[in-house]
Amino acid sequence: MMPGDLFPRHMMTIKGKATSLDIAHMAGVSQPTVSRALRGSPMVNAETRKRILEIARQLNYKVDKNASSLRCQQSGTLALLFFEDPTPDDSLINPFFHSMLGSITRACALHGHDLLVSFQQLSSDWHADFEDSNKADGIILLGYGDYHESVERLERLVEQGTHFVRWGAALPGQPGVSVGSDNFQGGFDITTHLLDQGCRRIAFLGHADSHYPEFAERYRGHAEALRARGLTPEAALQHDAITTEDSGHNACLALLDRGERFDAVCAASDLIAIGALRTLRERGLRVPDDVAVTGFDDIPLAGSVSPALTTVQQDTKQAGQLLVEKLLGLIAREPVEGINIPVKLVVRESSRRQAL
Amino acid sequence: MMPGDLFPRHMMTIKGKATSLDIAHMAGVSQPTVSRALRGSPMVNAETRKRILEIARQLNYKVDKNASSLRCQQSGTLALLFFEDPTPDDSLINPFFHSMLGSITRACALHGHDLLVSFQQLSSDWHADFEDSNKADGIILLGYGDYHESVERLERLVEQGTHFVRWGAALPGQPGVSVGSDNFQGGFDITTHLLDQGCRRIAFLGHADSHYPEFAERYRGHAEALRARGLTPEAALQHDAITTEDSGHNACLALLDRGERFDAVCAASDLIAIGALRTLRERGLRVPDDVAVTGFDDIPLAGSVSPALTTVQQDTKQAGQLLVEKLLGLIAREPVEGINIPVKLVVRESSRRQAL
DNA sequence: CTGAAAGCGCTTACAG
DNA sequence: CTGAAAGCGCTTACAG
Numbered sequence: 001m002m003p004g005d006l007f008p009r010h011m012m013t014i015k016g017k018a019t020s021l022d023i024a025h026m027a028g029v030s031q032p033t034v035s036r037a038l039r040g041s042p043m044v045n046a047e048t049r050k051r052i053l054e055i056a057r058q059l060n061y062k063v064d065k066n067a068s069s070l071r072c073q074q075s076g077t078l079a080l081l082f083f084e085d086p087t088p089d090d091s092l093i094n095p096f097f098h099s100m101l102g103s104i105t106r107a108c109a110l111h112g113h114d115l116l117v118s119f120q121q122l123s124s125d126w127h128a129d130f131e132d133s134n135k136a137d138g139i140i141l142l143g144y145g146d147y148h149e150s151v152e153r154l155e156r157l158v159e160q161g162t163h164f165v166r167w168g169a170a171l172p173g174q175p176g177v178s179v180g181s182d183n184f185q186g187g188f189d190i191t192t193h194l195l196d197q198g199c200r201r202i203a204f205l206g207h208a209d210s211h212y213p214e215f216a217e218r219y220r221g222h223a224e225a226l227r228a229r230g231l232t233p234e235a236a237l238q239h240d241a242i243t244t245e246d247s248g249h250n251a252c253l254a255l256l257d258r259g260e261r262f263d264a265v266c267a268a269s270d271l272i273a274i275g276a277l278r279t280l281r282e283r284g285l286r287v288p289d290d291v292a293v294t295g296f297d298d299i300p301l302a303g304s305v306s307p308a309l310t311t312v313q314q315d316t317k318q319a320g321q322l323l324v325e326k327l328l329g330l331i332a333r334e335p336v337e338g339i340n341i342p343v344k345l346v347v348r349e350s351s352r353r354q355a356l
Numbered sequence: 357m358m359p360g361d362l363f364p365r366h367m368m369t370i371k372g373k374a375t376s377l378d379i380a381h382m383a384g385v386s387q388p389t390v391s392r393a394l395r396g397s398p399m400v401n402a403e404t405r406k407r408i409l410e411i412a413r414q415l416n417y418k419v420d421k422n423a424s425s426l427r428c429q430q431s432g433t434l435a436l437l438f439f440e441d442p443t444p445d446d447s448l449i450n451p452f453f454h455s456m457l458g459s460i461t462r463a464c465a466l467h468g469h470d471l472l473v474s475f476q477q478l479s480s481d482w483h484a485d486f487e488d489s490n491k492a493d494g495i496i497l498l499g500y501g502d503y504h505e506s507v508e509r510l511e512r513l514v515e516q517g518t519h520f521v522r523w524g525a526a527l528p529g530q531p532g533v534s535v536g537s538d539n540f541q542g543g544f545d546i547t548t549h550l551l552d553q554g555c556r557r558i559a560f561l562g563h564a565d566s567h568y569p570e571f572a573e574r575y576r577g578h579a580e581a582l583r584a585r586g587l588t589p590e591a592a593l594q595h596d597a598i599t600t601e602d603s604g605h606n607a608c609l610a611l612l613d614r615g616e617r618f619d620a621v622c623a624a625s626d627l628i629a630i631g632a633l634r635t636l637r638e639r640g641l642r643v644p645d646d647v648a649v650t651g652f653d654d655i656p657l658a659g660s661v662s663p664a665l666t667t668v669q670q671d672t673k674q675a676g677q678l679l680v681e682k683l684l685g686l687i688a689r690e691p692v693e694g695i696n697i698p699v700k701l702v703v704r705e706s707s708r709r710q711a712l
Numbered sequence: 713c714t715g716a717a718a719g720c721g722c723t724t725a726c727a728g
Numbered sequence: 729c730t731g732a733a734a735g736c737g738c739t740t741a742c743a744g
Contacts, residue, residue: 017488019721020721021722032731033729033731035721035724036729036730039723043729043730044729044730045729048729060488063489064720064721064722065422065489065491066421066422066423066491066722067422067426067490067720067723068721069722069736070423070426070721070736070737071722071724071736072722072723072736073736075422077472080473095451095656101457101473105473105474105475106475109474114472114486115472115473115474116433117471117472118461118465118470118471119461119462130470132373132416132418133418133420133421134373134421134423135470245660300657301656301657301660304601304630304661305660305661305662306662375737375738377738385714386714386715386716387715387737387738388714388715388739388740389715395739399713400714404714419737419738422737423720423736423738423739424738424739425720426719426720426722426738427719427720427738427739428738428739428740490721
């Protein structure tokens with residue numbers, strides 16, 4: 001170290017944040033060597049590295065992510081876009097997505113990535129430019145809504161070469177990579193369970209068309225289970241509903257007011273089922289004795305409502321992990337396929353008939 | 357434009373993302389002019405600006421955030437750190453925090469900022485270096501837990517000059533800026549309500565000491581309400597609990613097993629109250645007739661459990677907004693004070709006595 | 713109103 | 729094993 005050269009740079013920046021150049025001066029090495037040492041490069045002398053690391057620790061030095069991201073052209077950050085349903089009011093996010101958020105953040109942390117979160121109105125232009133601006137290396141799309149309204153934008157993302165995965169039914173012919181639950185199997189299993197409980201006329205609450213592919217798959221499983229027992233699905237027993245409690249409440253009400261008779265409600269989601277529970281309670285119908293009720297998702301609420309809700313559990317932990325891993329795969333330009341994750345039937349009181 | 361100079365730069369980068377230099381070449385201006393035009397600087401000729409904007413649109417150009425953040429030394433990003441309670445398992449985040457997340461993301465968007473989300477184990481070292489690495493301009497801390505365990509780290513953040521706000525009881529002598537609910541008033545109001553319903557022996561479920569300042573404030577309000585009616589708070593009627601359903605269940609059970617008699621449960625949170633509801637149901641006690649029950653938070657579940665839960669509503673919308681605004685104030689080096697937000701009593705069936 | 717120059721703090725060839 | 733050089737893509741004085 002040259003006497004006249006003592007820490008001039010460091011003296012100047014001591015007030016602000018320390019940079020790798022400050023450390024270089026203090027350690028008497030060049031700035032690239034500091035960079036190498038901090039990144040654990042093997043081509044740095046062990047003692048030099050130790051000295052550098054110690055100084056960095058003392059100065060509470062942290063690598064400037066903007067600089068390193070700019071240089072490396074990748075950010076180590078993923079973006080999560082939540083799409084909200086009609087309710088643009090406060091904070092009524094589907095509880096199911098909350099679990100997903102938890103597992104996604106955890107999976108990101110596990111892979112050393114940070115997570116940007118953004119809520120989107122379905123209608124508005126997607127704020128999907130996190131990748132374009134190099135703030136994120138890829139995007140996770142999460143949220144129900146009319147599939148037909150989003151498919152065009154998905155295609156544009158594919159076209160632009162944006163790295164993204166979406167949570168939803170993984171069906172052939174969709175743009176991009178999807179990770180979802182095995183909705184068909186879930187619908188099949190829970191309907192079979194209702195049949196096993198002696199139910200014969202099962203109302204299905206939830207959209208059953210291509211606008212809502214996940215619900216449609218659940219309905220397909222539902223119908224298949226009926227047919228497997230020699231029953232015929234009746235269109236009159238299906239009523240559209242989106243995944244809110246109110247929507248479920250209204251759908252159940254509509255069927256009752258229309259004079260439909262049924263001994264079970266197979267709801268396309270827990271929130272819908274909880275809305276139906278309310279309708280049935282208001283009408284003095286006992287659950288499960290008069291009408292058995294089932295949901296889908298196994299949100300935390302499902303076990304706490306009264307009667308506790310039989311439902312299909314989605315494996316959110318695995319889902320979050322897979323979403324992150326598939327996305328990282330895409331970013332690494334590996335071949336990536338969509339997947340449907342196995343589900344699990346969870347039987348609780350809402351469908352347990354006393355007498356068989 | 358010199359003939360020999362036609363788009364050479366552009367030709368080279370047309371495969372990758374467009375940069376401001378590409379646009380400059382195409383528009384026949386210098387790169388700084390492009391930068392100015394895109395940022396809406398008034399010192400750019402209107403026609404030039406128009407031409408530049410059009411080219412940028414065609415190329416789907418987005419400003420590189422890493423470059424601009426590096427240059428400007430600020431990221432336009434805030435970080436949200438969730439601290440989780442004991443349950444390191446999956447995704448059991450307090451539903452109350454979910455609402456907060458919603459309102460915080462919305463407030464961020466409103467102020468043109470992005471949000472990084474990270475979950476922390478309380479025990480581990482805080483991953484609070486988002487600001488040190490220039491990934492975020494400031495940090496929002498969110499999560500219950502033992503205050504004594506975090507206060508030291510909060511002090512270190514203050515010392516380091518980190519910009520942060522935390523959600524929690526805003527009490528004198530705390531390090532940093534806190535935004536919280538008026539927990540004292542909430543505890544006072546809901547206890548007064550129980551007294552108005554004819555309750556006389558009210559159990560309080562939740563920690564009531566300085567380890568959990570928010571709960572302690574609620575208890576203080578509770579005790580004050582009793583005294584205002586000439587009653588004396590009894591230590592035997594208070595039982596510690598953290599904000600989980602299980603903890604509430606156990607606390608209520610412990611009081612019953614200990615032989616305490618009470619005609620109301622004033623729980624320090626909705627989750628605790630819901631746990632208590634379960635205990636009471638298991639013991640064959642009717643709510644509200646035998647025991648009235650109240651919570652605190654007004655999570656979505658509160659209105660859906662049976663009987664629906666009387667509780668104190670925290671204004672999460674305003675909370676999220678204030679957290680973001682206070683933090684932005686700190687970042688802008690404005691003087692910023694903590695605040696306690698007014699709360700609202702929400703009366704539902706769980707405390708409505710038939711006969712007064 | 714516009715351009716040439718400098719520089720934010722890194723990482724990565726390249727040369728030794 | 730280490731250093732000098734270049735450059736990632738911006739923004740901001742500075743000069744005109």
